[in-house]
Each structure stands twice: as structure tokens, then as C-alpha cells.
Amino acid sequence: MYRSKAHGRWLFIGIAAAALAIATPAAADWALDFPASATELGNKVRGLHHLALIICVVIGIIVFGVLGYSLVKFRKSQGAQAAKFSHSTKAEIVWTVIPVLILVGLAIPTARVLIEMEDTQAADLRIKVTGYQWKWRYEYLDHGISFFSNIDDASNAASILGAGLELHEHYLRDVDKPMVVPVGKKVKLQLTSNDVIHAWWVPEFYVKRDAVPGTINETWFKAEKTGTYRGQCAELCGRGHGFMPIVVEVMEQDEYDAWVAGLTAPAEPEALEEPEAAVSQIAPAAAGGASSR
Amino acid sequence: MSDTTHEEHHDGPHASGMWRWLTTTNHKDIGTLYLVFSLIMFLVGGTMALIIRTELFQPGLQLVDPHFFNQMTTMHALVMIFGALMPAFVGLANWQIPLMVGAPDMALPRMNNWSFWILPPAFLLLLGTLFMPGGAPAGGWTLYPPLILQTGDAFPFVVFSLHMLGASSILGAINIIVTITNMRAPGMGFMKMPLFVWTWLITAYLLIGAMPVLAGAITMLLTDRYFDTSFFLAAGGGDPVMFQHIFWFFGHPEVYILILPAFGIISQVIPTFSRKPLFGYVSMVIATSAIAFLSYVVWAHHMFTVGMPAAGMLFFMITTMFIAVPTGVKIFNWLATMWRGSISFETPMLFAVAFVILFTIGGFSGLMLALVPADIEYHDTYFVVAHFHYVLVPGAIFGVIAGVYYWLPKWTGHMYNETLGKWHFWLSTIFVNILFFPQHFLGLASMPRRIPDYSVQFTEFNMISTVGAFGFGLSQLLFVWMLVKCVKGGEKASTEVWDDPQGLEWTVPSPAPYHTFETAPKV
Ligand code: HEM
Ligand SMILES: [Cu+2]
Ligand SMILES: [Cu+2]
Numbered sequence: 182m183y184r185s186k187a188h189g190r191w192l193f194i195g196i197a198a199a200a201l202a203i204a205t206p207a208a209a210d211w212a213l214d215f216p217a218s219a220t221e222l223g224n225k226v227r228g229l230h231h232l233a234l235i236i237c238v239v240i241g242i243i244v245f246g247v248l249g250y251s252l253v254k255f256r257k258s259q260g261a262q263a264a265k266f267s268h269s270t271k272a273e274i275v276w277t278v279i280p281v282l283i284l285v286g287l288a289i290p291t292a293r294v295l296i297e298m299e300d301t302q303a304a305d306l307r308i309k310v311t312g313y314q315w316k317w318r319y320e321y322l323d324h325g326i327s328f329f330s331n332i333d334d335a336s337n338a339a340s341i342l343g344a345g346l347e348l349h350e351h352y353l354r355d356v357d358k359p360m361v362v363p364v365g366k367k368v369k370l371q372l373t374s375n376d377v378i379h380a381w382w383v384p385e386f387y388v389k390r391d392a393v394p395g396t397i398n399e400t401w402f403k404a405e406k407t408g409t410y411r412g413q414c415a416e417l418c419g420r421g422h423g424f425m426p427i428v429v430e431v432m433e434q435d436e437y438d439a440w441v442a443g444l445t446a447p448a449e450p451e452a453l454e455e456p457e458a459a460v461s462q463i464a465p466a467a468a469g470g471a472s473s474r
Numbered sequence: 475m476s477d478t479t480h481e482e483h484h485d486g487p488h489a490s491g492m493w494r495w496l497t498t499t500n501h502k503d504i505g506t507l508y509l510v511f512s513l514i515m516f517l518v519g520g521t522m523a524l525i526i527r528t529e530l531f532q533p534g535l536q537l538v539d540p541h542f543f544n545q546m547t548t549m550h551a552l553v554m555i556f557g558a559l560m561p562a563f564v565g566l567a568n569w570q571i572p573l574m575v576g577a578p579d580m581a582l583p584r585m586n587n588w589s590f591w592i593l594p595p596a597f598l599l600l601l602g603t604l605f606m607p608g609g610a611p612a613g614g615w616t617l618y619p620p621l622i623l624q625t626g627d628a629f630p631f632v633v634f635s636l637h638m639l640g641a642s643s644i645l646g647a648i649n650i651i652v653t654i655t656n657m658r659a660p661g662m663g664f665m666k667m668p669l670f671v672w673t674w675l676i677t678a679y680l681l682i683g684a685m686p687v688l689a690g691a692i693t694m695l696l697t698d699r700y701f702d703t704s705f706f707l708a709a710g711g712g713d714p715v716m717f718q719h720i721f722w723f724f725g726h727p728e729v730y731i732l733i734l735p736a737f738g739i740i741s742q743v744i745p746t747f748s749r750k751p752l753f754g755y756v757s758m759v760i761a762t763s764a765i766a767f768l769s770y771v772v773w774a775h776h777m778f779t780v781g782m783p784a785a786g787m788l789f790f791m792i793t794t795m796f797i798a799v800p801t802g803v804k805i806f807n808w809l810a811t812m813w814r815g816s817i818s819f820e821t822p823m824l825f826a827v828a829f830v831i832l833f834t835i836g837g838f839s840g841l842m843l844a845l846v847p848a849d850i851e852y853h854d855t856y857f858v859v860a861h862f863h864y865v866l867v868p869g870a871i872f873g874v875i876a877g878v879y880y881w882l883p884k885w886t887g888h889m890y891n892e893t894l895g896k897w898h899f900w901l902s903t904i905f906v907n908i909l910f911f912p913q914h915f916l917g918l919a920s921m922p923r924r925i926p927d928y929s930v931q932f933t934e935f936n937m938i939s940t941v942g943a944f945g946f947g948l949s950q951l952l953f954v955w956m957l958v959k960c961v962k963g964g965e966k967a968s969t970e971v972w973d974d975p976q977g978l979e980w981t982v983p984s985p986a987p988y989h990t991f992e993t994a995p996k997v
Pocket of ligand 1: 616729732733779795797798838839841844853854869938
């Protein structure tokens with residue numbers, strides 16, 4: 182099946198430059214940096230990233246500057262004569278001690294953010310997140326709400342090998358039922374898995390944590406702005422790993438309350454479906470068996 | 475070693491054809507075998523990389539099924555690490571260590587033959603898993619359970635082939651340690667050894683420390699799957715995360731196994747073409763040892779999202795950050811070697827200079843990855859992919875290539891074609907950056923690694939990266955061509971080859987005769 186397409190790869194390369202020039206403007210955002218953060222903590226992480234990047238760029242300019250100067254200035258073809266020195270204790274101490282100082286300076290603010298990040302106490306809302314091959318299940322421990330979150334149908338259909346369907350704006354980053362949380366509240370996630378290791382990740386929250394079978398991992402976020410935030414599984418979990426998106430809707434408290442009420446008011450709503458009922462289409466018929474895939 | 479035995483009267487191989495290569499115990503023959511094997515594996519692994527990059531050229535699945543894609547990422551890494559890079563370094567060690575320390579051969583020549591000939595069957599087995607029911611392993615080269623336990627019929631074959639590769643590496647490492655400690659020419663104290671010999675000595679100890687740990691981990695996987703143990707299975711009271719600790723206790727030293735010999739090569743090449751002795755020899759040795767030591771206490775920096783106490787994360791963050799210090803010392807020493815030298819730009823030097831620049835870029839991203847809160851965002855994205863490809867491709871692989879150009883005239887007796895070498899250099903260097911630099915941006919924009927398909931906002935940089943991949947891959951064909959031409963003929967190389975290079979290897983004729991240093995040289 183893929184052999185018949187092998188020649189297409191050469192075609193791809195042939196048209197690469199052209200394709201780049203005409204790439205759809207809607208998709209072309211050429212992002213060069215971390216996304217803007219939707220959480221206060223995320224802003225601090227982003228700040229650390231920028232701090233580290235700037236330090237690296239400055240060191241890089243110095244190191245590559247010295248290198249470039251040497252390569253131009255001390256060329257044999259320009260008649261350069263080699264000196265004979267082969268060590269200098271003073272220089273060696275300098276370029277050992279200065280990096281140590283820079284690193285200590287970088288480690289201190291980083292440690293502060295880390296400690297803040299690990300503080301999962303005093304949460305306003307607890308959600309248990311379970312990874313499955315290949316979907317997520319969200320259980321609102323304080324409300325008794327529970328549902329599965331699968332990739333959306335449009336992405337699912339378009340992601341079949343050679344489907345050739347048009348890809349929508351949120352291709353592979355849309356779900357049927359998103360996680361819903363109130364704005365400005367500390368949400369604690371308790372992560373685990375039903376089968377292999379997955380990782381729950383929403384880039385704009387700066388939260389990523391593994392969902393490990395047999396273990397409950399904790400993390401938290403506090404979204405500052407309402408809106409829709411998209412992410413996806415970040416730990417290789419098999420065939421459907423690229424196809425288990427995460428969407429979080431952040432709402433005002435009253436909208437959120439209405440959403441909760443809508444799901445809890447009538448007895449036995451759609452909560453607590455059996456896993457089998459919602460097996461994603463991209464999963465092969467036997468979701469577990471190794472030799473069947 | 476002084477008595478001349480009957481065998482040593484011959485000055486060529488004793489057998490001919492295939493039999494010669496199967497039975498050879500000559501370090502030069504075995505070095506050649508390793509290097510040729512490595513080149514073949516480099517091309518095989520490269521083909522897999524091009525399949526990956528072709529699928530990722532644009533969003534949507536066009537070429538391969540996701541399960542096959544995962545097999546490709548897994549096999550690409552295993553082939554490149556265990557098939558291309560490690561054998562390349564062992565091949566260079568085989569050729570060069572006896573020549574550089576003035577020894578007639580490796581200390582354990584029969585074992586040397588054995589450690590090479592384990593490799594081809596191991597790789598036949600590993601590559602053969604592609605055709606087994608359920609396909610090759612598809613859980614990533616890191617082999618994390620429980621996912622890796624879902625491998626089809628291939629599973630025990632993968633474990634067995636990795637055991638063979640480990641055995642081969644350990645035998646090779648023992649041989650190198652014994653050779654270096656016992657067979658140096660009179661007068662060559664430890665602190666007079668060339669740096670390539672030093673870095674290999676330290677690497678060999680890393681191998682002996684790390685490979686058995688991998689062997690233990692994969693054996694536990696095997697018993698978990700077939701003998702009802704539950705080392706890593708939560709249902710039986712085991713812990714999947716324990717595997718990751720064991721794996722990375724092997725895995726981080728392993729990544730230094732892949733770079734330390736390259737540091738050694740660069741430390742040989744830069745002084746030769748700067749016409750100046752290496753700056754800071756003693757601090758180079760200390761820095762290499764410090765890196766090797768630290769490499770055993772940083773492993774959990776690969777696992778910051780797995781759930782660890784904050785104190786643990788801080789510990790691993792700080793140890794990891796401090797690896798940057800000895801790494802920095804090495805880079806500064808190379809700069810100081812070039813400073814006020816008399817520099818010329820033959821191909822080995824070009825690759826060495828590119829190594830210094832591009833490896834440093836990989837070191838920078840490594841430092842950024844050490845910062846836990848930021849790593850939690852970088853982890854398992856293309857930012858990490860960019861990091862380790864910068865240290866491994868224009869790092870480790872450029873190191874190997876620099877070494878090959880540097881010593882090739884000694885091996886073949888011919889100068890390589892300098893024009894071809896320069897083309898190979900410039901095309902490789904330009905394309906490797908087109909290939910890997912945009913991956914930093916993809917990672918920052920939150921594209922996960924190991925996915926066969928991606929959402930549309932990642933399209934542009936993926937296209938650029940794929941173009942770079944084909945450019946880089948095709949440029950390596952120039953390398954193959956250059957090698958073939960140089961083996962077949964070319965300008966005669968002198969004994970010294972370069973302008974007054976330092977080291978015993980430049981005192982024997984080019985090509986180096988089949989037997990060298992039958993009587994030990996004086997240093
Ligand atoms: C300054 C020195 C270095 C530092 C501080 C550093 C740091 C790191 C960190 C923290 C990670 C984990 C990233 C993550 O998964 O989130 C990583 C990954 C990696 N590094 Fe480095 N690194 C350095 C040098 C090297 C070198 C020299 C090599 C090999 C030649 C290397 C090869 C790798 C590889 C292969 C991975 C990814 C493994 C995987 O997950 O598949 N690194 N590095
Ligand atoms: Cu996944
Ligand atoms: Cu590491």
C-alpha cells in the first residue's frame with residue numbers, strides 16, 4: 182500500500198519550494214516561540230525559557246565571535262604563524278568559574294518556579310483524568326460527572342491513510358466532548374491510565390504530566406482567561422498516539438455551573454458509559470491485542 | 475611481545491576472500507569491517523528517516539500507516555545508535571588505538587573478531603522483525619513498558635538482538651581497556667596519551683557500566699511478558715516508571731558514549747590544522763572524566779513529567795546543569811587551540827569547526843532542557859528532537875566523518891579528493907541545519923514528537939525540515955563516492971600526510987602496513 186506511493190515522495194520534494202510559497206495563509210503562522218500563556222504560572226515558565234534563551238544567545242555570540250575572529254585572523258593562507266602556548270591556568274579558572282556563577286544564577290529562579298508548580302494544595306476543583314488507547318476520560322470528583330473525550334469525527338475521517346479529505350483548522354486538535362472548567366479557579370488533575378503510559382498536555386497552560394497505570398499523578402492549573410485551549414497526548418502510546426487530542430473549555434463560573442447542572446440534574450445522564458461503547462474509530466477492532474494489529 | 479613469532483613474518487593477511495574477513499584477528503581488518511558495517515547501517519537508518527520525513531512533509535497521512543510509522547521511528551533510532559554510531563567509533567578505535575599507542579595489535583585479537591561478528595547476525599535479526607507478524611517494535615527506542623509489551627511476535631527477537639549488541643559492545647570495551655592499559659609504547663605514560671585514546675578509555679568504562687544495566691532492563695521486560703513476573707506491570711504490583719529509571723541509568727551514559735570519542739577526534743584534528751598543540755590537555759582529561767562521572771547522576775532529567783518529588787527534580791536539574799561546565803571547558807579549550815594558530819581548512823578541519831559550532835547549539839538547548847519547569851513544556855516535543863539531533867548528527871556523526879577524512883590517507887595510502895570532500899562538507903552542513911533548526915520552532919509551537927500526522931499550523935516548518943532531510947541524505951552519497959574513489963586510487967599520501975601532525979600514527983608509512991609496531995617505538 183505504501184509502495185505504490187513511494188514515487189510520490191520524489192514528487193513532494195520536487196514541488197517543495199513551490200508548495201512553501203503557496204502554503205495556505207490560514208495555516209501559516211510561523212510561530213517561533215512558546216505560545217502565550219493562559220496561566221500565571223505559565224507566564225513564569227515562559228519567562229524562564231526566555232531568560233535561558235537570552236543567556237545562551239549571549240554566550241553564543243561571544244563564543245562564535247571568538248571562533249569567527251580566529252578563523253579569519255589566524256589563517257595560514259594569510260601568513261599566520263602559530264604560537265606555541267598550550268595552557269594558561271588563569272584562563273582555565275576564569276572559564277570554569279564564570280559558567281558556574283551563571284548556572285547558579287539561573288538555577289535559583291528556576292527552583293522557585295518549580296516549587297510553586299509542585300504545590301497542588303488548596304484546589305477548587307478536582308478532576309480525575311484517565312488515559313485510554315486512544316481517548317481521555319474525565320471524572321469530576323466533586324460533581325459525580327464522568328465522560329469520555331474522543332477525537333472529533335471530521336479529523337478522524339480525514340486522518341485515514343490517503344483519505345485526501347480537506348483538513349479543517351483544528352485538524353487533530355478537536356474532540357467530541359471537551360473538559361470544561363471555571364475561569365480563575367485552581368483545578369487539580371489526578372492522572373492515571375487504563376493501559377499504557379499517556380501524557381496530558383495543554384501547551385497554553387504549561388501543564389504536562391504523565392498518566393501512568395497503577396499510579397495517580399497530580400498537577401494543577403488556574404486558567405486566567407475564558408476560551409478554548411487545545412493540546413494532545415504527549416507520550417507515545419501506540420498506533421493512535423497522534424490522534425488523542427485534548428480540548429479544555431474555560432468558562433465563567435455561572436456558565437460552568439449551568440453546564441454542571443445540565444449534566445447532573447436528570448437521574449443517570451450520559452455519565453458512566455462503558456469504555457467499549459466509545460472506542461475511537463481509529464482504534465483497530467481489538468483495541469488491546471498486540472498480534473491483531 | 476618482543477619475540478617475533480612465525481606468523482609475524484608474513485606482511486599480509488593469511489587467507490583471502492570471505493574467509494580472510496571472517497577469520498581475521500588483525501586490528502586494521504576488523505576496524506575496516508566495523509567501519510563498512512557502520513556505513514551500511516547509516517544508509518539503512520537514513521532511509522528510515524526519509525520515510526519518516528516524507529510522511530511528515532504535510533499534514534494528513536499520505537505514505538504509511540501510523541503503526542508502520544512508529545516502527546520506523548523506533549528502528550531508525552536503534553539502527554543509528556547501535557548500528558551506525560557505536561560501530562563507527564569502535565572501528566575508529568580498532569584502527570587507531572594500536573597505531574596511536576604504538577602497539578602491534580589489540581590486546582585480545584580473537585575476542586576482537588568475535589565482538590565484530592556478533593553484530594551482523596544481531597542486525598539481521600533486528601531488521602528481520604520488520605517482516606514478522608505484528609511488525610517491528612513500535613514503542614520507541616526507549617522501550618517503555620507497558621507499550622513495548624504490546625509488540626507482536628518480534629518481541630523476544632528484539633530483546634535477543636539487543637543482548638547480542640550489548641555483548642558485542644562489552645567485549646569491544648574490555649579489549650580497548652586492556653589494550654590501552656597494557657600495550658602502550660615504553661615512555662607513553664597515561665598523561666602522554668593522545669586525547670582520542672583518553673576519551674575512548676573513559677568511554678569503554680562507561681560502556682562496561684551501562685550496557686549490563688540495559689541487559690537487565692530488557693531481561694525483566696522479557697520475563698514480564700513470558701514468565702509471569704510483574705517488574706513493570708501495575709496489575710501485578712510492579713511499576714512501569716521503574717523501567718524508566720533503569721533505562722535512563724543506562725541511557726544517559728549511553729548518550730555520552732556516543733559523544734566522548736567524537737570529542738577525542740576533534741581534539742586530534744583541531745591541533746593538526748591549527749599547527750599548534752592542543753590547549754589545556756590536562757583540563758581536557760579532567761573534563762572528560764567529570765562528564766563521564768556526572769553522566770551517571772543525571773538520568774532522571776529524561777523523566778521530569780513522570781511524577782517525582784520536587785527535591786528529586788531539583789537534584790537532577792542541578793547535576794544536569796553542571797554537565798555544562800566541563801562541556802564548556804572543552805569548547806573553550808578548542809577555541810584556545812585555534813587562537814593564534816596557523817589555520818588551514820582541509821575537509822577534516824571543516825567538519826571539526828562545524829562540530830564546535832553546531833554541537834554547542836545542541837549544548838545550549840540541553841541546558842534549557844535541564845530547567846525543570848521549562849522542560850515540562852519542552853518534553854516530548856520537537857524541541858527535544860532538535861536538541862538530540864544537533865548533538866548527534868552535526869555532533870557525533872560529524873566527529874566520525876572528520877576522523878574518517880583525517881585518517882583515510884593513512885588507511886588507504888591515497889589522498890581523498892579534496893573538492894569532493896568540500897562539497898560533501900558544505901552540502902551536509904547547510905542541509906543539516908535546514909533539517910534540524912526548524913524543529914526547535916516546531917517544538918516551541920507545541921508539536922509532539924513521535925506523531926505520524928499533525929495539525930495544520932505545523933505545516934511550513936515540517937516542509938522545510940523534510941527538504942533538508944533529503945538534501946542531507948543525498949549529500950551522504952557524495953561521501954560514499956569519495957570513499958570508493960579514495961580506496962581505489964588517488965594521489966599518493968606521504969607518511970606524515972598533513973603538515974607536521976603529532977602522534978605515532980604519522981610515523982608509519984601510508985598505507986599503514988598490515989603489521990605495524992612489531993617492535994615497540996620509543997616515545
Ligand atoms: C550540555 C550538555 C547536555 C545537557 C544539559 C542535556 C540535557 C538533556 C535533557 C534535559 C534531555 C531530556 C529532554 C526531555 O526529554 O524532556 C535530553 C535529551 C536527550 N539528549 Fe541531551 N543534554 C546534553 C548533551 C547531550 C549529548 C552530548 C548527547 C548525545 C550525543 C545528548 C543526547 C540526548 C538524547 C539522545 C536525548 C533524548 C533521548 C530521548 O528521549 O529519546 N545530549 N538532554
Ligand atoms: Cu499518546
Ligand atoms: Cu540525558
